[in-house]
Amino acid sequence: MGLRDILTGRHQVKGPAPDRLFAITTAYVTLESEHQIDPAGTAAIVFQALATSEFEATLAEMEQVVTATGGDSGTTVAMQDDSYGYRWMILRSPQGSPSVEDLAVGINAVSSSIESAGHGERLLCAVFAFTERAERPGAGRVYFIYNYKRGYWYPFVPADGSDSPGGADGGDTPEGTGGAQDGQQRSNERELQIKAQVASELPIEPELERWFPLWGIPI
DSSP, X not given: OOXXXXXXXXXXXXXXXXXXXXXXXXXXXXXXXXHOEEEXXXXXXXXXXXXXHHHHHHHHHHHHHHHHHTTTXXXXXXXXXXXXXXXXXXXEOOTTOOOHHHXXXXXXXXXXXXXXXXXXXXXXXXXXXXXXXXXXXXXXXXXXXXXXTTTEEEEEOBOTTOOOSOOOOOOSXXXXXXXXXXXXXXXXXXXXXXXXXXXXXXXXXXXXXXXXXXXXXXX
16 A cells, blocks of 8 residues: 555545644754754645646645745745656755745645645645754665645655655555665665654654655655
């Protein structure tokens, strides 16, 4: 089972508590100060777009709102489609001035607009990018993924050099194998270490088999 199965309703799951997304705005302080994991200044929301004028109008309005609200902070917005048919709305803080708070506000504005338009079932996840400091061997990108259908976060750590452009494919790789197609690998051990570090700060997905990988994250 992958993220796409959840999105298309083949597996029924409970909805999220609305305040759980914003837990990242306090958890990052602990990550940065105690665990040398710094915000990269980028985040994205991933959803399944509809080929209708109404949905496209919602997206256009959404982009304008996020651009306007991000004007003072310098947050920029861009959209791109991936090879699996999902759309990514990508938010970026100004170079050298990452703001997890501003990114979370923007992401929440997008998800709220989609839900208000009656398309909440199209939401897949939100992704916040972090970077480990070089002191740790093998340090690199760390992603925190918020699953809208579950209302939980989980860390995703691609093994060094294994992440490549692709898209939001949950895949069918069972938790614990650490494997993916075409040599893609994830660091399960590091993910569990990070879970232990932030479990008191973030509502972490308790079922490890639901820690679905997202390959080719464009942030």
